[in-house]
Amino acid sequence: MSSIETPRPIRGTQDIFGADAEAFAHVVETFERVRKLYRFRRIEMPVFEKTEVFSRSLGETTDVVSKEMYSFEDRGGESLTLRPEFTAGIARAYLTDGWQQYAPLKVATHGPLFRYERPQKGRYRQFHQLDAEIIGAAEPQADVELLAMADQLLKELGIADGVTLQLNTLGDGDSREGWRAALVSYFRAHRHQLSEDSQDRLERNPLRILDSKDPRDKPFVADAPEIDDYLSGEAQDYFGKVCEGLQAAGVAWTRAPALVRGLDYYRHTAFEFVTDRLGAQGTVLGGGRYDGLIETLGGAHTPAVGWAAGIERLAMLVGGASEDVADCIVVVEEDALMQEGIRSVGLLRNGGLSAELLSSGSPRKRFDKAVKQQPRAILALSSQEGEVSSRFHGSDDDEGLIRAILSGNA
CATH class of the missing domain: 3.40.50.800 (Anticodon-binding domain)
Structure with missing residues (x-):
């Protein structure tokens, strides 16, 4: 008998086999079929990028950059990072590969992503996502198009029952800044009663306090200022057109005034499709409008909106698909x-x-x-x-x- 010890799998990774692999493939195949219906162009992205692509787009102070990225120095002395998400790399390609000529550009991709975080049900250090983006379109119709596509994907996967689209607006730049200032003033009055994470976020990223899961924060979040009190007329009109478009498209939604995106370049529409069938990790698909992202990478102001969905989580909702029998x-x-x-x-x-x-x-x-x-x-x-x-x-x-x-x- 061999005395050589068999290597164990890396914690936070998974080997996918049999019925689970069939469910995974079913999600990807359905996504490919739906993205063709909506005329999204298929793209393939590098698994690693220069670290600055993510540090500049995600912000040095975010948990992803400060705690979760797999970064390393290559043999040439350059800092590289395994991609923790798709959007920043797609924005970089939009600028460096001449994709501006196709604006408004509708693109979609899927593949593995990497984050160093605590593994749990439906969450891994190497995980896989579907991703869809529209770059160069400032109209509310682009938001509606992406949400209709996501809604149809979930329906065709057979998992739409029990999944709810939660929708919010972050307003335009002035609306968001007015709301941010009000939140800082409000939470400062309760600083010492907030969780440690929320105290840390108070000055640098106060909107993130609104999606805190810590029980100590919930009483204060419930009474926090809401974005509707700070929306400009233009922002109200934009959100109204998104809501009207969703009604016309037959997409049901519910308002979630505490739904936020912490990064400053997010504007207007923010959304999540959530379920209670996966325990604490209830979001199966989420996204929003990020009109300021491409400027952080050195480009001109470029409106954009997109979403991402975890393949593993979708496959868990689909359930184990039976393996095909031979003809x-x-x-x-x-x-x-x-x-x-x-x-x-x-x-x-x-x-x-x-x-x-x-x-x-x-x-x-x-x-x-x-x-x-x-x-x-x-x-x-x-x-x-x-x-x-x-x-x-x-x-x-x-x-x-x-x-x-x-x-x-x-």
């Missing part, structure tokens, strides 16, 4: 017929059927092994008087199709 298993009951079995399986696959060759183990037990896999059909190959013969197990229609494919008459 046909070809059983080689005599080893001398191996080449005929290989030929038959190849013809069936070329004919559009999923097929598997069963040719290992005891020849006498192969047919029974095939039956246990419950395929739609079984074709067993044997020989009689030197000639290849076959027996079929399945419906008459399946037999007709399979024999037609094997004879070249399909």
Whole structure:
């Protein structure tokens, strides 16, 4: 017996197999189908970027940058970071790859992201997200388009029941600053009764106090100033058009006045699709309008809006998808017929059927092994008087199709 110890998986990562992998793939395939319906262009992004892409866009003082990013120095001495989210990299590509010529640009992608945080149900240090963005569109219709796309995705995944779209506005720049000042003044009066995290956020990121989960903060959050008291006429009009557009699109929503985005470049619409079916981690898809982001990366003022959704969480809501059964298993009951079995399986696959060759183990037990896999059909190959013969197990229609494919008459 080997004395070598088997390496253990890294904490916060996962190996996905079987029904879980099928549910994961189902989420991705559904997303790809829906993004084509909405004419979002597929993009692929690097897994790592220069660290400044994230530190400048997410802010040096955010938890993601200060605590959670996987950053390292490469051999050339440059600081690189495994992407913790998609939006900053997409904004960088918009500026450096000449994508401005396509504005308004609708793009979508999916893949792995990396954050060093406490692993829990539905949250991993390597996780996967779907992402959709519209860059260069200042109109409320862009927000409506993204929300309608997200709503349709959840419906086509079959998980819309029990998921609620929570919607809020952060107003324009002046509205947000007026609200921010009021929040700072209000929370300062209760500073010593707030949680340590909220005391830390008070001066640098007071809006984040509103989404605190700490019980010590909840009584003060409930009575905090609300954005509606500080909205300009333009901001009210913008939010009204988003709401009217959602009604026209048939997308149900509920107002969530405490829903915020802490970073200063977020404007107007903020939203989350939430569920109570995943415990504390209730958000399955979230996003908002980030009109000031591209300026932080050195570009001109560029309106933009987007959302992201965790594939793992969506797959958990979908539940374990059953693995597909084979259309046909070809059983080689005599080893001398191996080449005929290989030929038959190849013809069936070329004919559009999923097929598997069963040719290992005891020849006498192969047919029974095939039956246990419950395929739609079984074709067993044997020989009689030197000639290849076959027996079929399945419906008459399946037999007709399979024999037609094997004879070249399909």
